[in-house]
Amino acid sequence: MIRINRRTALMLGGSAMALPLVGGRAFAQAETPLKVAFMYIGTINDNGWNYAHNQARLALEEELGDMVETTYIENVPEGPDAERVLRDFAQAGNKLIFATSFGYGDYVLKVAQQFPDVKFEHATGYQRADNVATYNARFHEGRAVCGTIAGHMSETGQAGYIGSFPIPEVVLGINSFTLAARKINPEFTMTPVFISTWNNPAREADAARAMIDQGIDIIAQHTDGPAALQVAQERGIVGGFGQGADMSRFAPDAQLTSIIDNWAPHYIATAREVIDGTWVSEDVWPGLAEGEVVIGPYGEKVPEDVVADAERVKQEIIEGTSDIWTGPIRDTEGNVRIEEGQTMTDEQMLTIDWYVEGVNPPA
Amino acid sequence: MLQYRLEKRAEPSRIMLYAAPVLAVVLAMIIGATIFAAIGYDGIAAVREIFLTPLTNSYKWQDLAIKAAPLIIIGVGLAVCYRANVWNIGAEGQYVVGGVFATGVALATYGMSGWWILPLMALAGAVGGMAYAAIPAFLRTRLGVNEILTSLMLTYASVQLVYYLVRAPWKDPMGMGFPQTRLFSEAARLPTLIPGTIVHVGVPIAIVVAIIGWFVMKRSLMGFQVRVVGAAPQAARYGGFSHTRTIWLALLISGGLAGFAGMLEVSGPFQRLVPGFPTNYGYTAIIAAFLGRLNPIGVIFASLVLAITFVGGELAQTTIGLPNAASGIFQALILFLLLAADLLVRYRVRSVSTSPRGATT
Amino acid sequence: MSMDLLIAICMTVIGAATPILLAATGELVVERSGVLNLGVEGMMLIGAVTGFIVMFTTGNPWLAVFVAAIAGLLSSLIFAVLTLSLSANQTATGLALTIFGTGFSALAGQNYSAQPVELFRSIFPPELVGHQVLRLVFGHSPLVYFSLLMVVACWWFLNRSRAGMILRAVGENDHSAHSLGYSVIGVRYAAVAFGGAMAGIAGAAFPLLLTPQWAERMTAGGGWIAVALVVFASWRPFRLLAGAYLFGLVMTMELYSKAGGGPLSAIPAELWAAMPYLATILVLVLISMRRSGSTSAPACLGKPFIPSS
Secondary structure (H helix, E strand, O other), X not given: OOOOOHXXXXXXXXXXXXXXXXXXXXXXXXXXXXXEEXXXXXXXXXXXHHHXXXXXXXXXXXXXXXXXXXXXXXXXXXXXXXXXXXXHHHHOOOOEEEEOOHHHHHHHHHHHHHOOOOEEEEEOOOOOEOXXXXXXXOHHHHHHHHHHHHHHHOOOOEEEEEEOOOOHHHHHHHXXXXXXXXXXXOOOEEEEEEOOOOOOHHHHHHHHHHHHOOOOOEEXXXXXXXXXXXXXXXHXXXXXXXXXXXXXXXXXXXXXXXXXXXXXXXXXXXXXXXXHOOOOOOEEOOOOOOOOEEEXXXXXXXXXXXXXXXXXXXXXXXXXXXXXXXXOEEEOOOOEEEOEOOEOOHHHHHOOOOOEOOEOOOO | OEEEEEEEOOOOOHHHHHHHHHHHHHHHHHHHHHHHHHOOOOHHHHHHHHHHHHHHOHHHHHHHHHHHHHHHHHHHHHHHHHHOOOOOOOHHHHHHHHHHHHHHHHHHOOOOOOOOHHHHHHHHHHHHHHHHHHHHHHHHHHHOOOHHHHHXXXXXXXXXXXXXXXXXXXXXXXXXXXXXXXXXXXXHOOOEOOOOOOOEOHHHHHHHHHHHXXXXXXXXXXXXXXXXXXXXXXXXXXXXXXXXXXXXXXXXXXXHHHHHHHHHHHHHHHOOOOOOOOOOHHHHHHHHHHHOOOOHHHHHHHHHHHHHHHHHHHHHHHHOOXXXXXXXXXXXXXXXXXXXXXXXHHEEEEEEEOOOOOOOO | OOHHHHHHHHHHHHHXXXXXXXXXXXXXXXXXXXXXXXXXXXXXXXXXXXXXXXXHHHOOHHHHXXXXXXXXXXXXXXXXXXXXXXXXXXXXXXXXXXXXXXXXXHHHOOOOOOOEOOOOOOOOOHHHHOOOOOHHHHOOOHHHHHHHHHHXXXXXXXXXXXXXXXXXXXXXXXXXXXXOOOOHHHHHHHHHHHHHHHHHHHHHXXXXXHOOEOOOOOOOOHHHHHHHHHXXXXXXXXXXXXXHHHHHHHHHHHHHHHHHOOHHHHOOHHHHHHHHHHHHHHHHHHHHXXXXXXXXXXXXXXXXXXXXX
């Protein structure tokens, strides 16, 4: 991370004073390093979502060295504060800005209009502009690998899934996990519980307890921390999966594997494009194949044949031969949603609002 | 040997009224710089970034203005309310419900245009805030239930109301399932005041509200009633002022202003209702009201100081890498010192010299 | 519903209720002395982070709880000095204390978030702790028994001890208590310090009892539920106990019903979350209707004491 020294800080302040309000020209500095800024929704110490983004920021510095300078602001709420922070970043001479939460979308677009020469990258978003690109990762591919392990290892055939909000990204994760598990065990069922927050460890832990007490022996979560895994460890159920980062430290026995968000390739590639002048606004959605979604080490508990099968599923996804998302896929009512022989399109995945057979739909 | 003793002043000190806050801020700077230096940051730079850069950088003025505006509007209402000795600490809830009511109008008129939409939203916002403040008012006047507690509890309920609305009935049909309402149509968005900036009409409105508030409290019969009932309820009863009416008045004014601020915020900076809408303005305004010594004009300055610490705290994160948490500590430090400095207004510090020999007393 | 599930639910409810019960017991004493400290959430966070750090570095949960109590107590003294000695407004100071606690805990804990600790487990023999039914009695963390003990102690103190009578007198009529020669400020200092220590322990219960890790803002509003609970219990210790378990039940039943299906799962999550607060208002209303025009709130609650002499 850069520490602007006193002289440059004064210089920035001084030149800012010379420019009246927004809308004026942004700093046209001929300094060599590309200034890159990151805006995080939570703390970089959450061991999950924000931690992963920050690790990628560090990897970007490591990889490009003197060619980049990075800064970040953490705990930025999804509201007008985000707009201010984005504008600050642009005014401070950042030419590439990563906004790493869905709710920043409106503000990214607004600020991007005022700073046409700054490139904005919005994670998990869907609204683009000439200087606003969106990016996401195919986490659901990792979910399918986890589901395969769950299908093999669950004794009760029941899994629980702690979610924040039933947005397509989360619903798709639940569905992919269930589809993969049911390829192994057709009787497999999945119960999602939504807790309306991304990060409330005590609540996540209680949700895990509530599900384990009612018969599930595999737990997955789409929230930011390791709380659910710790409960799995404490209760000695079959296990669970790390989300966002390797969480084996918190649950050495219970973590069967983890889905690791690796944003580094995207951040490095994007910064290179901006430096080379080849950056264009687009939507990218890489996954296992590109190394943006990584399956962490398997737990000791996972038998070799299960590891082999999980690796097979992973390999098939990477090669594009996987049939996890291929029809017939029925919803919870038994209606065929994806016809036999057809595969879910990206469009269908990005807007999914129904659950596949085997999920106990939440009220 | 010197000893110090506090002595109550007969009249609040005029000089201290203005000097105490300045003293508190200066002291906060010194203590803050020391603490930050002690934990390994550039203390002087931290204080400069937090306090001076927001003021010296003209880019930041608009940020200060839009951050301070809702604090001023809510804070003025609370100042009036607290003067009446009515303790509404649920302004956050009234602010939220005001935003919800205004959103209701914006969604009902979605796609329409017309000059009347914004005034209608403003009315709805104020009515929403008043309605929510009417609950503690009713419970206090009819059943004697402590308004501190009811207004606080209602705030938590209001936040859940927002969560529910944006997740279920008001969810944006085009929003990919995310919990938020539609983006308001053009007619329901607050116009910006200076083209090319984010300064919206809420900013001058806030100043006007404060001036009216000051005038009403100082010059009108209503202001007199509020002050008398607050300061001396017994005397007020002899004077024919109704205690019940004053409680209603205090809660409706503060609730209405909070609700109005909620409307300005939802139609200005937010332009849609999101789960992040409750931003603690209602709580921060309580602090603003006290720092402003329950004087509407004082609230303007107090709100600006609070806005500076918010905006400056963020600046310090990028420029000198101060963690987010540190700016929170710093803000609390200023609040503590300002609250403590209040003492100097009401008391004087007397030095009492005692000779060692005569120390038997 | 099977016996096993019933017991399991009880265990979760007791766990969820314990931190708020601990914090509320402290706040009850504070409020009974006529002081409203809204900084509970902030003090809890300070307790949570210090409790975690001590547990992580020493592995001794008893020490962790003790240090958390001291940390909570020290933070409450900021409040005490400002409101009692300098007669600053209690509401504003309490809110500032919460801002302080949030910032302080985040800063102190920044290097500890990637670390797990051990839970503060039951000290009874494993046969009892693991027993299908008896775990309901023996399977809890010492913090649970401590919280129950403190409720009884608090009841005894307030209703049977001389010091408790003085404390209540200070809360009901500070000027009379002062003229009788009691130190109003001194009593309130002691009460606030006790409340701070209890909030510190309550905070430590998050990493030691509920989820063995440190995460920023991990108390997630528990301090405010504790404030509501004191009112819900109309300032009575045993009602506080019942209320804490009721709140705990409301908080966890949502999750059990969602995980298990059934009619309750149709209730929106937001209504579940709002229930403790709405119930508290309802209780306030019921009490005042019965007592025709007055709640049982301490008469001096939230008002500064300025001695006339």
